[in-house]
Amino acid sequence: MADTTLMSIPGQVDPVPVARDITPREDGRVDLIGLPKDRIRELFAEAGLDAKQAKLRAKQVFHWLYHRGVTDFAAMTDIAKTMRPWLAERFYIGRPDIVEAQHSTDGTRKWLLRTSDGHEFEMVFIPDADRGTLCVSSQVGCTLNCRFCHTGTMRLVRNLTPGEIVGQVLLARDALGEWPKGKMDFADEESETEYRADGRLLTNIVMMGMGEPLYNFDNVRDALKLVMDGEGLALSKRRITLSTSGVVPMMDKCGKEIGVNLAVSLHAVTKDVRDEIVPLNKKYGIEELLQACSDYHGASNARRITFEYVMLKDKNDSDEDAHELVRLIKQYKLPAKVNLIPFNPWPGAPYECSTPERVKRFSSIVFEHGISAPVRTPRGRDIDAACGQLKTAAEKKSRAQRDREAAEATEAAAS
Ligand code: SAH
Ligand code: SF4
Helix, strand or coil, X not given: CCCCCCCCCCCCCCCXXXXXXXXXXCCCCEECCCCCHHHHHHHHHHCCCCHHHHHHHHHHHHXXXXXXXXXXXXXXXXXXXXXXXXXXXXXXXXXXXXXXXXXXXXCCEEEXXXXXXXXXXXXXXXXXXXXXXXXXXXXXXXXXXXXXXXXXXXXXCEECCHHHHHHHHHHHHHHHCCCCCXXXXXXXXXXXXXXXXXXXXCXXXXXXXXXXXXXXXXXXXXXXXXXXXXCCCCCCHHHEEEEECCCHHHXXXXXXXXXXXXXXXXXXXXXXXHHHHCHHHHCCCHHHHHHHHHCXXXXXXXXXXXXXXXXXXXXXXXXXXXXXXXXXXXXXXXXXXXXXXXXXXXXXXXXXXXXXXXXXXXXXXXXXXXXXXXXXXXXXXXXXXXXXXXXXXXXXXXXXXXXXXXXXXXXXXXX
């Protein structure tokens, strides 16, 4: 027999697994959560409905999934009784599994969630007097290894799917008991008004959980489109913020295709310091990043870009740093505000938080130059829900491995 080990395989070999919009389930049913309405229509047609029926049913089902939060086809009362079991045999309405739910003394809630293939990730809900913010994860782990971030000590396990991302919002609504009750008629204008009335707990979404959302762009975009869809969850793009550590080549696309508010994890104003604490800076430097901010579609004085700045003792917190931050923001004429985040320590972290006096002084310098620079109060510290503390029990990486992965990620980004 011929020795085939050196034979090249004919045709193109793509080492990257092809993304599938449908994650196969063991029972053969298709999970509808995360699919756009048109895709649901197609699936209904493939399952045997004629074009008109498929379109109507897709519209109805979509409304039940995202406006009413229903998880059982039997509850879809405007769909013929005989049709409901037909749907239930073929389709499924999923949610991430809840492994653990914690409640902080300050009202913050954290959920440890699990994907159907057994990966754990977290989501946090932060109630305030005038709003309720859900902090949503985009990946299990992160490739980027920012040195002050606990998530960065985990391996990247995988990207979350659109269904797992929008699933977090649905689950939060379930847990907060926030789906509209009352009459379940389709397109019922009256209940629509009730639903939008005041007193809603979950009003804002920030893509600031685990992971780098711009390294999972397509899934994050598809999920946020569902969150913004007027016939579903209907959250305004003004109430959604995507936070990036500075994936410059994706920022323009983000502005154009998603259009939500942008937060940028700047954290330092000199190359040396930013290279150290946000290693992605070695690939996309501060100037390039600020230029991308200046070009960001949709940023204006009414919708300013948020610069996140973690306060690290003796690292990035001097008066000179504050002045340089102001200078940079002015040089690029950015409609910006600065969020100062006191560093949340975690076991083995290589930094300490700046003193409260330092944070205050830094904030006043920026503020005196006409740029708002509030200090973010850490929330949910007692349950490790604060910024950058999200990390599941997943395997911890060694420092050497993290450095290697950071170098690889930078290289991959370059190609
Ligand atoms: N990957 C994205 C979004 C997730 S991190 C990003 O980096 O922007 C959300 C925010 O928490 C970022 O600004 C991040 O820098 C910050 N953060 C991470 N670890 C932190 C820590 N230990 N203390 C305070 N903020 C932290
Ligand atoms: Fe990843 Fe953001 Fe943490 Fe950096 S700060 S390691 S980009 S999650």
